[in-house]
Amino acid sequence: xxxxxxxxxxxxxxxxxxxxxxxxxxxxxxxxxxxxxxxxxxxxxxxxxxxxxxxxxxxxxxxxxxxxxxxxxxxxxxxxxxxxxxxxxxxxxxxxxxxxxxxxxxxxxxxxxxxxxxxxxxxxxxxxxxxxxxxxxxxxxxxxxxxxxxxxxxxxxxxxxxxxxxxxxxxxxxxxxxxxxxxxxxxxxxxxxxxxxxxxxxxxxxxxxxxxxxxxxxxxxxxxxxxxxxxxxxxxxxxxxxxxxxxxxxxxx
Ligand code: PGA
Numbered sequence: 713x714x715x716x717x718x719x720x721x722x723x724x725x726x727x728x729x730x731x732x733x734x735x736x737x738x739x740x741x742x743x744x745x746x747x748x749x750x751x752x753x754x755x756x757x758x759x760x761x762x763x764x765x766x767x768x769x770x771x772x773x774x775x776x777x778x779x780x781x782x783x784x785x786x787x788x789x790x791x792x793x794x795x796x797x798x799x800x801x802x803x804x805x806x807x808x809x810x811x812x813x814x815x816x817x818x819x820x821x822x823x824x825x826x827x828x829x830x831x832x833x834x835x836x837x838x839x840x841x842x843x844x845x846x847x848x849x850x851x852x853x854x855x856x857x858x859x860x861x862x863x864x865x866x867x868x869x870x871x872x873x874x875x876x877x878x879x880x881x882x883x884x885x886x887x888x889x890x891x892x893x894x895x896x897x898x899x900x901x902x903x904x905x906x907x908x909x910x911x912x913x914x915x916x917x918x919x920x921x922x923x924x925x926x927x928x929x930x931x932x933x934x935x936x937x938x939x940x941x942x943x944x945x946x947x948x949x950x951x952x953x954x955x956x957x958x959x960x961x962x963x964x965x
Contacts, residue, residue, distance in 0.1 A: 715921045716964040717877065717944035719752040719838060720951030721778065721806065731759050735766040737954035745772040749964050754778045754806050757792055761800055776804035776838060779812055782825035798833035805830050807837040808864065810883045820863035827864060831872050838877045839865065845884035854903055861907055870912045878922045879946040880904060885926025887948060894939050897924045901941035930956040933963035
């Protein structure tokens with residue numbers, strides 16, 4: 713079975729103290745994960761080491777950075793590289809979240825470099841893709857997402873793709889309370905998997921977890937995660953409330 717993943721994306725929320733409490737509350741619920749289930753907490757940079765030690769004893773719980781710079785090192789004030797993340801034992805990183813694309817002008821080409829850098833430093837990227845509302849309304853979402861994958865992922869080898877996690881996050885569903893319907897989610901996830909199959913073969917396509925993101929809540933997670941090609945979720949708002957995120961973890965296949 714493919715890995716089933718509940719990933720929390722805290723974004724720029726939570727004080728350090730509130731973050732410690734949130735992690736304690738989620739972890740103290742002692743959810744038993746199967747061998748195929750994982751929980752990942754993508755926390756702000758200054759909390760990574762704390763979060764790492766909080767999850768250390770917990771099987772199948774990991775931490776992630778929310779971003780990294782695409783270059784190795786140098787005069788990039790305020791930035792953090794994949795090699796730095798590696799040096800503090802971070803093994804996952806969100807790459808290409810739509811907020812980074814929109815507010816920090818991250819392009820598909822730049823994201824290809826970020827992926828290379830993560831992979832070089834043994835960091836599993838959680839690569840985000842997804843269309844804006846006007847793209848969806850014009851019915852061209854498949855072309856749009858396929859271009860995102862082609863330009864950022866398709867230079868990778870099959871072995872590298874195998875290590876990736878993809879998150880489909882329709883921008884119109886992020887933080888809006890408007891979730892994609894299960895049909896819309898399943899259709900796009902199956903389409904993404906078909907693109908992977910076409911480029912890298914069935915074995916690889918069947919292995920890559922594809923998470924859904926965009927207003928995943930305690931009340932809708934089970935239904936969304938039940939879709940054949942949905943392998944869990946990347947969760948923003950609802951990951952900031954311990955009880956909600958616990959229910960979302962419990963909703964994993
Ligand atoms: P949301 O955010 O769950 O608050 O919609 C998801 C995301 O942006 O990863």
